[in-house]
Amino acid sequence: MSMMVAERYMTYRSAMLPKLIVIASALISTPLIAQPMTCRWITKQQCDPGAACRPATNKAWAIADIAAKQYQRCDMNGCDSYEAAVSTAGSYTTFDLVGRGVFMKIGPNNAATEVVSLGNSILVSQGTCRRSVSS
Missing domain, CATH: 2.40.128 (Lipocalin)
Structure with a gap:
């Protein structure tokens, strides 16, 4: 059971990483725009x-x-x-x-x-x- 939970977590984490990179990039550039x-x-x-x-x-x-x-x-x-x-x-x-x-x-x-x-x-x-x- 714990192996299945770990696999789900890794799949979720892999899917979220590109989204988090985009959000972080936008937040980093915001002070320049402001x-x-x-x-x-x-x-x-x-x-x-x-x-x-x-x-x-x-x-x-x-x-x-x-x-x-x-x-x-x-x-x-x-x-x-x-x-x-x-x-x-x-x-x-x-x-x-x-x-x-x-x-x-x-x-x-x-x-x-x-x-x-x-x-x-x-x-x-x-x-x-x-x-x-x-x-």
């Missing part, structure tokens, strides 16, 4: 009604925090912090500043696009996001 990311814009375009989009001055950056559901738009004068609706679909994470006309999407290789409506103008910034280094 760290805020600083997004630097490489290009910025301004699109106005009735005119072609044109390059715009690029003096801003963003800090995106998935865990806190916070999005900060920053410039040399400081940062404005906003609550964000954060969603993930496939390899894309979207920050939506509901009611503010702003959203940002981070995709593969941390490539990011931010779209901001300013009056009737649209600003489109593209760049990359990197994990923020804590001090």
